[in-house]
Amino acid sequence: MNKVVAFVQGASRGIGLHFAKDLAKKPNAFVIASCRDPDNAVNLQALSNQVNNVDLLRIDVTNEDDIKHAAVYIKEKYNSKLDLLINIAGMLSPSGRGETSLREVSVQALEETFKVNTFGPLLVAKHFGQFLQNGNGGFGAKSESEKLKHSGVLVNMSAKVGSIGDNSLGGWYSYRLSKAALNMVTKNLSIELGRGRKKVICVSLHPGSVDTDLSRPYLKSIPTERLFSPEYSVSCLMNVIDNLNVHDTGKFFSWDGSELPY
Numbered sequence: 001m002n003k004v005v006a007f008v009q010g011a012s013r014g015i016g017l018h019f020a021k022d023l024a025k026k027p028n029a030f031v032i033a034s035c036r037d038p039d040n041a042v043n044l045q046a047l048s049n050q051v052n053n054v055d056l057l058r059i060d061v062t063n064e065d066d067i068k069h070a071a072v073y074i075k076e077k078y079n080s081k082l083d084l085l086i087n088i089a090g091m092l093s094p095s096g097r098g099e100t101s102l103r104e105v106s107v108q109a110l111e112e113t114f115k116v117n118t119f120g121p122l123l124v125a126k127h128f129g130q131f132l133q134n135g136n137g138g139f140g141a142k143s144e145s146e147k148l149k150h151s152g153v154l155v156n157m158s159a160k161v162g163s164i165g166d167n168s169l170g171g172w173y174s175y176r177l178s179k180a181a182l183n184m185v186t187k188n189l190s191i192e193l194g195r196g197r198k199k200v201i202c203v204s205l206h207p208g209s210v211d212t213d214l215s216r217p218y219l220k221s222i223p224t225e226r227l228f229s230p231e232y233s234v235s236c237l238m239n240v241i242d243n244l245n246v247h248d249t250g251k252f253f254s255w256d257g258s259e260l261p262y
């Protein structure tokens with residue numbers, strides 16, 4: 001059985017933690033899980049102590065040196081090869097709440113949010129994208145002929161509120177802008193990493209409304225039938241990832257596999 005190597009960036013809690021747990025259950029998977037403070041990521045520590053296929057790394061995505069050091073580690077330990085990279089770390093805003101009007105907009109909040117939500121995933125792609133070009137296409141496209149056409153999958157965890165076409169409510173300037181720009185990162189990566197014989201499939205995904213620390217201030221406004229557990233969201237997103245093929249690259253998909261407008 002071919003081993004597949006998955007890298008979950010932002011795995012300390014919420015959706016990222018559940019991706020690490022889900023991927024660790026795959027018998028043929030090695031999971032590299034990064035977070036900014038592994039010593040205090042108790043749930044992730046517990047996972048890596050329970051299983052023998054989860055490797056913890058320290059990355060604060062606002063620090064390019066952390067990303068560079070992690071890339072050197074993967075080069076040496078995993079032979080410069082990745083099959084799946086999921087950029088998950090994200091924040092709503094430094095205050096934990098989205099701006100409701102222009103009065104609340106500040107350069108400092110915009111900068112901090114962009115550093116985590118947009119520049120972080122871009123820098124991770126800068127240092128790790130080449131590793132996906134060396135992968136075996138262990139995720140996505142079920143048929144053998146489709147698998148041959150791609151070497152790896154890069155996922156940027158976006159949000160439906162980052163869709164310009166879908167925006168009917170306004171507000172949440174820092175978050176909406178940072179995720180809209182992240183979608184442009186996905187599109188650009190799909191072009192650059194889609195050149196050559198073995199292509200990397202690059203997509204943005206929306207996980208639905210998920211019960212995590214990020215969404216906690218807004219839980220009361222989300223109808224219970226539309227609020228997902230992280231486990232459910234991740235199982236839906238894994239299904240989307242497993243069914244991707246090269247023609248999907250550069251696109252933005254929701255948790256149920258439907259395409260979202262940029």
Ligand SMILES: NC(=O)c1ccc[n+]([C@@H]2O[C@H](COP(=O)([O-])OP(=O)(O)OC[C@H]3O[C@@H](n4cnc5c(N)ncnc54)[C@H](OP(=O)(O)O)[C@@H]3O)[C@@H](O)[C@H]2O)c1
Pocket residue numbers: 010011012013014015016035036037059060061062088089090091116157158159160206207208209210211212213214215
């Ligand atoms: N929950 C939702 O309803 C929802 C909806 C749409 C999109 N999303 C997206 O899904 C992703 C995960 O969100 P979540 O709901 O799971 O949120 P969460 O539970 O608040 O988790 C956020 C994660 O981001 C990490 N992080 C924040 N700043 C970081 C940095 N500078 N470097 C490295 N890691 C950093 C956190 O690590 P620490 O533990 O170190 O703080 C944590 O692991 C985000 O990109 C979010 O925008 C979520």
